[in-house]
Amino acid sequence: xxxxxxxxxxxxxxxxxxxxxxxxxxxxxxxxxxxxxxxxxxxxxxxxxxxxxxxxxxxxxxxxxxxxxxxxxxxxxxxxxxxxxxxxxxxxxxxxxxxxxxxxxxxxxxxxxxxxxxxxxxxxxxxxxxxxxxxxxxxxxxxxxxxxxxxxxxxxxxxxxxxxxxxxxxxxxxxxxxxxxxxxxxxxxxxxxxxxxxxxxxxxxxxxxxxxxxxxxxxxxxxxxxxxxxxxxxxxxxxxxxxxxxxxxxxxxxxxxxxxxxxxxxxxxxxxxxxxxxxxxxxxxxxxxxxxxxxxxxxxxxxxxxxxxxxxxxxxxxxxxxxxxxxxxxxxxxxxxxxxxxxxxxxxxxxxxxxxxxxxxxxxxxxxxxxxxxxxxxxxxxxxxxxxxxxxxxxxxxxxxxxxxxxxxxxxxxxxxxxxxxxxxxxxxxxxxxxxxxxxxxxxxxxxxxxxxxxxxx
Ligand code: ARG
Numbered sequence: 001x002x003x004x005x006x007x008x009x010x011x012x013x014x015x016x017x018x019x020x021x022x023x024x025x026x027x028x029x030x031x032x033x034x035x036x037x038x039x040x041x042x043x044x045x046x047x048x049x050x051x052x053x054x055x056x057x058x059x060x061x062x063x064x065x066x067x068x069x070x071x072x073x074x075x076x077x078x079x080x081x082x083x084x085x086x087x088x089x090x091x092x093x094x095x096x097x098x099x100x101x102x103x104x105x106x107x108x109x110x111x112x113x114x115x116x117x118x119x120x121x122x123x124x125x126x127x128x129x130x131x132x133x134x135x136x137x138x139x140x141x142x143x144x145x146x147x148x149x150x151x152x153x154x155x156x157x158x159x160x161x162x163x164x165x166x167x168x169x170x171x172x173x174x175x176x177x178x179x180x181x182x183x184x185x186x187x188x189x190x191x192x193x194x195x196x197x198x199x200x201x202x203x204x205x206x207x208x209x210x211x212x213x214x215x216x217x218x219x220x221x222x223x224x225x226x227x228x229x230x231x232x233x234x235x236x237x238x239x240x241x242x243x244x245x246x247x248x249x250x251x252x253x254x255x256x257x258x259x260x261x262x263x264x265x266x267x268x269x270x271x272x273x274x275x276x277x278x279x280x281x282x283x284x285x286x287x288x289x290x291x292x293x294x295x296x297x298x299x300x301x302x303x304x305x306x307x308x309x310x311x312x313x314x315x316x317x318x319x320x321x322x323x324x325x326x327x328x329x330x331x332x333x334x335x336x337x338x339x340x341x342x343x344x345x346x347x348x349x350x351x352x353x354x355x356x357x358x359x360x361x362x363x364x365x366x367x368x369x370x371x372x373x374x375x376x377x378x379x380x381x382x383x384x385x386x387x388x389x390x391x392x393x394x395x396x397x398x399x400x401x402x403x404x405x406x407x408x409x410x411x412x413x414x415x416x417x418x419x420x421x422x423x424x425x426x427x428x429x430x431x432x433x434x435x436x437x438x439x440x441x442x443x444x445x446x447x448x449x450x451x452x453x454x455x456x457x458x
Contacts, residue, residue, distance in 0.1 A: 004082060013080075022079035023322050026329065030084050031070040033119040037112065037195065038088070039063050040215040042103055050106060050205050055099040062096040063088075083322075084116075085109050106207050108199035110229040110317040115195040117324075119216065121238055124332045125187045131339035132180045132245070133456065136173055138346045140452050143169040147449070148442070150427060151266070151356045152365060159363030162427060165351065167440040170448055175248040177455070182241045190234045193218035197225035200316040230316040232306065235328045239303035242331040246296035249338050253289035256349075260286045265355045270348025273341070288345050292338045299334050302327035364392050366402045366425045369433075373424040374414060387413050 003009050013021075039060055046056025066088060069075050081087045093100035143166035153163035193216065196202065196209040202225045209221050222228035259266035269286055277283035305327040309320060367388050374384035391413045395402055403425050410417040423429055435441040438448075 004080065004086060018080055021082060021319075023083040023325065024077045024079055024081065024087055027084045027322075027325055028075075028077045028087070029329070030116045030120055031075075031088065032067065033116045033123075034084050034088055034112070035063050035067045035070070037115045037119060037216060038103060040212045041107060041195065043215065044208050044211045045102070045105055047211060048206055048208050050207065051099075051102045055102050058096045058099040059092065059103050062092045062100060065095060066091050083109070083113075085112055106198065106203040106205035107195065108197075108229075110199050111194045111197040111225075113321075114197070114229055114231070115193060115216075117235065117328075118190050118192070118194065118218075121190050121234060121328075122187060124238070124336075125183050125190065128183055128242075128245070128332070128335060128339070129180055131336055131343070132176050132183075135339050135343040135346075136176050136452075136456055138343045139169055139173045139176070140449065140456065142346050142349070143173075144449055146351055147445070149351060149353055149356060150360050150431065152359050152363060153440075159359070159365050161368060162360050162365050162430060163440040164431065164442065164445050165356070166449065167445050170445070170452065172248065172252055173452055176245070179241065179245045179248065182244065186234065186237050186241055188219070189237070191217075191219045192222050192228075193220070194222045194228035194231075197222060197228040200226050200229050226316045230313065230318075230321070232310055232321065232324050235324055236303065236306045236310070238328060239299065239306055239331045242335040243296075243300050243303050245335050246292075246299040246338065249342060250293045250296035252342070253286075253293040256289040257286050257293075260289075265352055266359070267352060268350040270345070270350075272348055273345040288341050292341065295334050295338060299331045302331040360427065361401060361403070364395065364402055366427075366430060367392055369424055369430050370402060370421070373421060377414075377416065379414070 003012055042051070042056050042059040042063070045051040046053050051059075066075075069091075075087075075091070077084075077087050078090070081090050089100065089104060092103060146169075147164070147166045149165035150162050151165045151168060152159040153161050153168065193209065193213040195212055195216075196207055213219075213221055222231075256267070256269070258264050260269050269284070269288075271284075273286075273288040274284045275287045277285060306324060309323055313320060370391065371381065371384040371388045374387060375381050379387070391402065391405070391410070394409070394413070395405065403422075407417065407419065407421070410421055432441050432443070435444060437444065
């Protein structure tokens, strides 16, 4: 095999250098975007008279055929041709002969790969947005289906105050709304076209960058060719946005794992997303949630890998940049897989309402409301807090809940207590009174569900 682009060399490439240098084993997936960009570039070369119209047409035809073969999966990628770009150029020359040798006029693999990656990333951002949308849909359906269920809300993993289950679920809806917003903002920064920067300094050929940008749906042209070929900020941001999604999924996973565990027993996971144990026949393990929690670690590592990859690089292109692909591909694939898993898993979850309801009765979660009741009777909050603390201690000693105390017992701690205390501690009252925007009253939660529906159909 003669050396690739080897005019200035006497010797062949060492097989170890080939093993180290090839990227087609992982960048072949960029072929659809590479071909799309090349076709736009070739059309522009012909339109500006840099190549003949005839050559332009031949290139376009050849690339269209290669695109079909890529889609059919019939191409055998050759690692001695280094990367997806070398492979496609060789295939093209094999198909159309000399005209194919003109495609690389006025460009470099440096602006080519930068363009391919932006086109690819833009499509991934759109796919992730759809996956997030589908998950939000699943959350909303799940929340609406269980709209009247009450569960303990926790702080420090201690029962804190009762909340509507739907309110708890909609907290995740908000997280994924922010994730979508972050990706949408990133999309604008991705959608800048580097093509035309050539190796680093631009090209003397009379190219028309605007035409190519228009054909590829880029919003703007990169303003500095040196920055354009070496910038990977958008991939770091992509991994950062993906990390936040994974962090959200991982927190939720943790809750699902806890809620599914026997001490909680709040939920039953569907068989579709649980697995058996090879030794313990009784087990039904929440593996989908555990694996998502585990995969979050690796997506965070992808983000870290890119930051470290870039931090020492002088301008402009350095071959190190080839190593950007595997982390960002992994981050993208993982986040899309986990989002799809969650959207499919959530509807399989069944709530054990009786366990949840019992848990709402335990843990003295009415304590804050009792203090607030005293405040309404004119007791300063700090004093009310102390009085209720004493009442709780009494309950613990007596093995009683706050709601089981008689009026006489309440009066031991606050002599002016009257019958209205029972209504104040009723779960219906407790929830209904949290009626400020963003709080857990049924009225507010219903409004939040309705608003979320409207947001989703925007
Ligand atoms: N496979 C290379 C990469 O991903 C393409 C760019 C190669 N450029 C170069 N000057 N060797 O970075």
